[in-house]
Amino acid sequence: xxxxxxxxxxxxxGPGLSVVLEGLPAGLRVDxxxxxxxxxxxxxxxxxxxxxxxxxxxAEIRGGxxxxxxxxxxxxxxxxxxxxxxxxRAMAAAAxxxxxxxxxxxxxxxxxxxxxxxxxxxxxxxxxLRDILERASARxxxxxxxxxxxAKMLLAALGVEIRSGVRALGPIGxxxxxxxxxEVAAVDDESPLRAIDRDFEPAMIALVDDAKQRGxxxxxxxxxxxxxxxxxxxxxxxxSAKLDGRIAQAMxxxxxxxxxxxxxxxxxxxxYGSAAHDAxxxxxxxxxxxxxxxxxxxxxxxxxxxxxxxxxLYKKPIATLREGLPSIDLDTGxxxxxxxxxxxxxxxxxxxxxxxxxxxxxxxxxxLEKYGGDSMAxxxxxxxxxxxxxxxxxxS
Ligand SMILES: Cc1cc2nc3c(=O)[nH]c(=O)nc-3n(C[C@H](O)[C@H](O)[C@H](O)COP(=O)(O)O)c2cc1C
Numbered sequence: 001x002x003x004x005x006x007x008x009x010x011x012x013x014g015p016g017l018s019v020v021l022e023g024l025p026a027g028l029r030v031d032x033x034x035x036x037x038x039x040x041x042x043x044x045x046x047x048x049x050x051x052x053x054x055x056x057x058x059a060e061i062r063g064g065x066x067x068x069x070x071x072x073x074x075x076x077x078x079x080x081x082x083x084x085x086x087x088x089r090a091m092a093a094a095a096x097x098x099x100x101x102x103x104x105x106x107x108x109x110x111x112x113x114x115x116x117x118x119x120x121x122x123x124x125x126x127x128x129l130r131d132i133l134e135r136a137s138a139r140x141x142x143x144x145x146x147x148x149x150x151a152k153m154l155l156a157a158l159g160v161e162i163r164s165g166v167r168a169l170g171p172i173g174x175x176x177x178x179x180x181x182x183e184v185a186a187v188d189d190e191s192p193l194r195a196i197d198r199d200f201e202p203a204m205i206a207l208v209d210d211a212k213q214r215g216x217x218x219x220x221x222x223x224x225x226x227x228x229x230x231x232x233x234x235x236x237x238x239x240s241a242k243l244d245g246r247i248a249q250a251m252x253x254x255x256x257x258x259x260x261x262x263x264x265x266x267x268x269x270x271x272y273g274s275a276a277h278d279a280x281x282x283x284x285x286x287x288x289x290x291x292x293x294x295x296x297x298x299x300x301x302x303x304x305x306x307x308x309x310x311x312x313l314y315k316k317p318i319a320t321l322r323e324g325l326p327s328i329d330l331d332t333g334x335x336x337x338x339x340x341x342x343x344x345x346x347x348x349x350x351x352x353x354x355x356x357x358x359x360x361x362x363x364x365x366x367x368l369e370k371y372g373g374d375s376m377a378x379x380x381x382x383x384x385x386x387x388x389x390x391x392x393x394x395x396s
Contacts, residue, residue, distance in 0.1 A: 001023075001246075001361065001362065001365040002365060002369050003023045003365050003368035003369050004021065004022065004023040004024070004151070004361060004364060004365040004368065005020075005021070005022040005023055006019070006020070006021050006022075006144070006147050006361060007019070007020045008140055008143035008144065008147075010079075010081075010139075010140070010143070011091060011134035011135055011137075011139075012081075012133070012134045012135070012137035012139035012140070013081065013083055013084070013086075013087035013090070013091050013134060014081060014084065014087075014091050014134065015080070015081060015084050016078060016079050016080040016081045016084070017077075017078070017079040017081070017139070017140065017142055017143045018076070018077070018078060018143075019059070019075075019076070019077040019078075019079070019143040019146055019147055020074050020075070020076050020077075021064075021074065021075045021077075021147040021150055022074040022075075023365075023368065024064070024070050024072070024075060024150060024154065025070065025072055025154075025368070025373055025374055025375050025376050025378070025379050026069070026070055026071050026072035026374060026375045026376070027069055027070065027072075027375045027376035027377060028069065028070040028150070028153055028154055028157070028376050029068060029069055029153070030061070030065050030068050030069065030070065030150070030153065031149075031153050031156075032061075034149050034152060034153060035059055035146060035149040035150075036058070036059075038145050038146070038148065038149045038152070038353060038356075038357070039057040039058070039059060039079075039142065039145060039146060039149075040057070041189055041353045042057070042141070042142060042145045042350050042353040042354065043056075043057060043350070044189070044190075044194075044349060044350070045192070045193065045194065045346075045347065045348070045349030045350050046192035046193050046205055046208055046346075046349070047193075047208040047211075047212070047218070047344060047345040047346035047347070047348075048344045048345075048347060048350070049342050049343050049344045049345075056082065057079055057142055058079065058080070059077045059078070059079050059146040059149075060077065060078045060079070060080075061075070061076070061077060062076045062077065062078050063075065063076030064076055070150075072374055072375070075147075075150060077143070077146050077147070079142055079143065079146060081139070087106075089102045089103070090102050090103040090105075090106040090130075091134070103128075106130060107128045107129075107130060108128060108129035108130045108133055108339055108341070109128070109129060109329060109330040109331055109339070110324070110327045110328065110329055110330070110336045110337065110338050110339045111129055111327055111328070111330075111338060112319045112320055112321075112324070112325065112327065112338040112339065113319065113325045113326070113327060113338060114316065114319030114325070115133070115136065115319040115320065116132050116133070116136035117129040117132055117133060117136075117338075118327075120132030120136060121330075127330075129330070133341070136255065137255075138255045138256075138347065138350070138354075141254065141255065141350075141354045141357075144354060144357050144358065144361075145353060145354060145357045147357065147361065148354075148356065148357020148358065148360045148361055149357070149360075151357070151360035151361045151363070151364035151365075152356075152357075152360045152364075154364045154367070154368075154376075154379075155226075155360055155363055155364055155367065157376060157379075157380060158228070158230065158367060158379075158380070158383055159228040160226055160227065160228045160229055160230075160363065160367075161185075161226070161227050161228055162224065162225070162226045162227075162356045162359055162360050162363075163181075163184045163185050163187065163224075163225055163227075163356070164184060164187070164194075164222055164223060164224040164225070164352035164353065164355055164356050165179065165183070165184045165187035165194055165195065165196035165222065165223060165352060166193050166194050166195045166196060166204075166220060166221075166222050166348045166349055166352060167179060167196050167220070167221040167222060167223045167312060168220045168221040169193065169195075169200075169204040169207060169208070169218060169220040169346065169348060170207055170211075170218045170219065170220055170317075172200050172203050172204050172207060172220075173195075173196075173197060173200050173204075173220075173221075174220075174221070176196075176197065177264065177267065178223060178261075178263060178264050178267075178297070178310055178312060179196045179223050179225070179310075180225075180308075181225050181227045181308050183196050184196060184223060184224075184225045185227075192205055193205065193208075193348065193349055194349040194352060196223065208345055208346060211345050211346075212345045215321055215322030215323050216317075216321065216345070217317040217318035217319075217320070217321060217343075217344070217345055217346065218317050218318075218345060218346040218348075219256070219314070219315045219316045219317040219318075219346070219348070220314075220315060220346065220348045221312050221313065221314050221315070221348075222312070222313050222315070222348055222349075222351050222352035222355055223310065223311065223312045223313075223352075224251075224310075224311045224312075224313070224352060224355040224356050224359050225308050225309065225310050225311075226298070226308065226309040226359055226360075226363055227308050229298060229304050229306070229308070229309050229363060230304065230306065230367070230370075230383065230386070230387065231288070231303075231304055231305055231306035231390060232303060232304060232370060232386070232390065233303065233304040233363065233366035233367060233369075233370055234246065234299070234302045234303045234304060234366055235302060235303060236301035236302050236303055241302065242301075242302025243299060243302050243303065243304060243362070243366055244262055244299045244302050245302065246362050246365075246366070247260070247262070247299075247309070247311055247358075247359065247362050248260045248262075250358040250359070250361065250362045251311060251313050251355060251358055251359075253358070254313060254315075254351060254354050254355060254358060256315045256316050256318065256319075256347075256351070257313045257314065257315050257316075257351065258314055258315070258316045259313075259314035260311060260312070260313055260314070261297075261311070261312040261314070262296070262297035262298075262299055262309075262310065262311060263294060263295050263296050263297025263298070263299075263310045264276075264295040264297070265297065267295075268295055276295060277295060277296070278291040278292060278293045278294055278295055278296055278307070279291065279292035279293070287387075287390070287391030287392075288306055291305070291307055294307045294308055294310065297309060297310035297311065298310060304366075309359065309363070311355065311359060313351060313352075313355050315347075315348060315351050317346070318343060318344055318345070318346065318347065320338075320340060320341055320343035321338075321340070322340055323337060323340075324336075324337030324338040324339065324340060325337065325338050326338075367379075367383070370386070371383045371386065
């Protein structure tokens with residue numbers, strides 16, 4: 001990100017998560033209900049493990065906000081881990097607080113294929129693979145969701161809204177076409193899986209139940225859509241400026257996401273050009289050139305074209321299986337099943353909320369890059385002027 005900088009710190013079973021988001025303009029009204037709602041939405045979902053019943057995330061604002069408005073200084077947040085007292089003796093920062101016997105009991109020494117354990121252990125030369133697990137855990141994404149809520153507040157001031165839903169769980173819904181804004185906007189946040197198609201939900205729930213019983217895990221696909229995105233964010237001029245690439249990087253950084261699709265990208269790759277693109281229609285009264293379809297998912301040449309930005313994240317099944325997978329014991333070097341640690345069967349509904357946060361951060365960053373400004377008033381003035389110039393183009 002060029003204008004926004006996000007840093008999160010904290011281990012999954014440490015005292016909590018620290019979040020610093022730099023680059024927000026002054027004068028952004030902070031919607032604490034939005035912040036609380038997104039944190040709760042991340043924790044919701046059928047198929048989550050017991051951890052989600054322990055945690056009730058609250059982000060405490062510790063800097064950058066005064067009287068309900070940002071100051072232009074870094075926004076600092078603190079999110080406590082409620083599970084901390086149970087782990088203190090193994091996870092404390094001070095050596096004298098560690099109970100060696102307890103820490104050894106909690107040690108991870110049979111790496112899970114598909115997790116960061118082995119690769120991270122080798123890279124950082126850690127004897128206890130917990131040192132890797134603790135940070136690779138998706139607990140870290142709580143911080144991203146909290147920061148993403150601030151990005152959403154900024155985008156809301158520009159008229160942008162972001163929603164998501166579960167498009168496919170395992171094979172169920174796998175060949176469903178990319179959803180529309182209306183479809184994701186209608187997703188019921190209270191529904192067990194936040195499925196885009198409620199008709200699929202009973203079969204999805206049955207699949208999760210069956211997987212749980214068999215000690216299996218599941219992946220699938222979630223689609224995130226942003227509506228009201230101004231045309232002209234991002235640029236074609238350099239590989240690093242292309243907004244499609246920046247969105248893909250942000251989405252691929254969500255743990256366990258292994259593929260990212262814009263619009264109808266996958267289906268388009270299998271067909272002809274005449275069926276892959278979006279006809280340009282005569283200018284409407286709002287000054288825009290509407291499109292007959294949105295297969296491009298709102299981006300052409302790495303630039304937003306004013307249509308909805310449609311991104312699908314494909315998530316692999318979770319790597320922690322009850323019976324483990326073929327692995328090794330680091331102490332003996334012998335074959336041993338990978339270790340089990342309390343885990344989700346699937347975390348797809350949460351992945352959608354995390355995807356919303358990542359898209360919000362990237363779009364807010366691109367909006368700040370295009371419109372600039374130290375205050376919200378300045379940003380909004382520049383955005384309005386820019387819209388007017390585009391409306392007059394090419395005459396202007
Ligand atoms: C919301 C969410 C929850 C997750 N929960 C678990 C879990 O309970 N157990 C697990 O092994 N992996 C879980 N993962 C996936 C791992 O964090 C991820 O596979 C791991 O960090 C390795 O990274 P990679 O899969 O991106 O290569 C979760 C991912 C997300 C997005």
